[in-house]
Amino acid sequence: MKSTAELIGADPGWIILVKAALVFIVCVVLTIMSVWGERRIVARMQQRVGPNRVGKFGLIQALADGVKLALKEDLIPAAADKVVFILAPIISATTCFMAFAVIPMTGEVSLFGQTTAMQLTDIPVGVLYVLAIASVGVYGIVLAGWASGSTYPLLGGLRSSAQVISYEIAMGLSLVTVFIYSGSMSTSDIVAAQGKWWYAVVLFPSFVIYCIAMVGETNRAPFDLAEAEGELVGGFHTEYSSLKFALFFLAEYVNIIAVSALATTLFLGGYHAIPGFGFTESWLGGWFTLFWFFLKVLFFFFIFVWLRGTLPRLRYDQFMQFGWKVLIPVSILWILVVATLRLLSMQGAPRFVIVGFAVGVVIIIMAINILFENAKNKKKNSPVAESAIPSFAVPELPSHVSSINVSQKGGDHA
Amino acid sequence: MPEQIEPITPREISVNDVPFAQVEQNGPKGFFDQLKGFWVTFATMFKKVNTVQYPEVKEPTAERFHGRHQLNRHEDGLEKCIGCELCAWACPADAILVEGDNNTEENRMSPGERYGKVYQINYLRCIFCGLCIEACPTRALTMTNEYELADDTREKLIFEKGDLLAPLTQGMLMPPHPMYPGMDDSNYYRGEVKGSHPSQDINK
16 A cells, blocks of 8 residues: 555646645635534523524524625725735735645545545645744734734734744644654654554643644634733734735634644544544545544534633733743653653663653652642741831821811801 | 701721731632533533524513503593693603693593693603603503614604504594593593493494
């Protein structure tokens, strides 16, 4: 059997075009459906019904909203940098689609008589390419904030850039362990390497860190500080209207789908069936794997919606502290542990050495945790020093003030 | 000489004697406590929704809901409104306009001397407080439970007497017509007229 890279490499040009169109259509349709799905699910979480008027179950509500947006007046503020203002949503909308090029959606299938796989291209550094594209996508947000010539968009854009840079580090680090285990950065190879065990199980801490980082990366609740409507009006897209706003809207949802698809590929075995259903992979000539792929992507999408329905927005400093002081150090430590284990097993170290190392790491972590908790409790229980005179100026308490003189006679009635 | 007001005696416990409340700092909750929130939203998805599918499904209002006004009639069809304008005077939003006129033997709209010739309620001004209903001495003006009052012009939202009058029911005759024979206006107000008399039907 040929590898996916060889399979795709043999594609004629027209098949590549068909696949590109399919990827685009899938992204747009998924976006429209997911906007509708999100509104329905969040509504149910709040004991509401959600959109149910346009079409059956309100299914084409998002489409109707899109048409409405496109027909609205397109404003460009006088203070805006016109070229950059127009360029920004285009950057956002194009980059988000590009990430999908390397996502393997099915195994070996037959498309118009050609044996191929539903993956537009397979490059040896596929995952790095996705990360790079995601970073370019931030330019859309930053430039939108900057070019608007307005305060709140600028703040939103700055927040967003700081946020995405911070969480991209954690995200990249969480992927390193996947590279170490699979020995490849190509998405199809990583999927193939998960034939036996999903990396969500083997590399559970990485999976958790990736899941948190991908929420931060896509500017979604509870990390939607870039468009915190209570603080920044609409954030970076405050000044945008009509189709340009629609492009940002589209980009946000395609981004969510893209990071979900990447999480599926890297941690949940990609297009492979869930354990115990392996026999379904050959159904419909292999096309049934598409079902498993989208099932997993939609699972992640549901998590996104669930988070939005449950958690309040974080404060900016807490958010940054969480990224830099928790996620990044933990990922680095985890990489060290995984790399050591991997090296030990590859060099054929005896089993007791590997187990001993793992047990040692667990004991050290537990010891650190106990010490940390003890220190915290000590600090909590230590009596606060009662200083009689504070070092700073304090206004006198009202009970000591003698100059306030409320009339005791009930006023003058004479 | 005005009466001397007793000096204010200090209360037994003054506000300033109460020590500052000790606010209990619970600190961050444990990890599993924080996960409870996720269960709340997840479980809510399977609860019955509160939404009423309004234009298709209409839930009855509360019994005493303040809706559109209605000008009631006596049992023989004569109007209860006597054109006294008390409702217009009671109205805090100045939404009611009443012009009374004298009843004559040829043109009798209500028992007694006067009737409401012009009666308008402006629903752009009305705040549905019900003070007009409290002011009405003859229970001519009451409120229905009808709440679908939206419209697209200002003119349509000024309701005339014809829009507000209660419909004729069984045994009622369309005024103008004479009073029930042998009854005067006080009999009407006491509710002693239980229906119309054949002699009242002047069109026959």
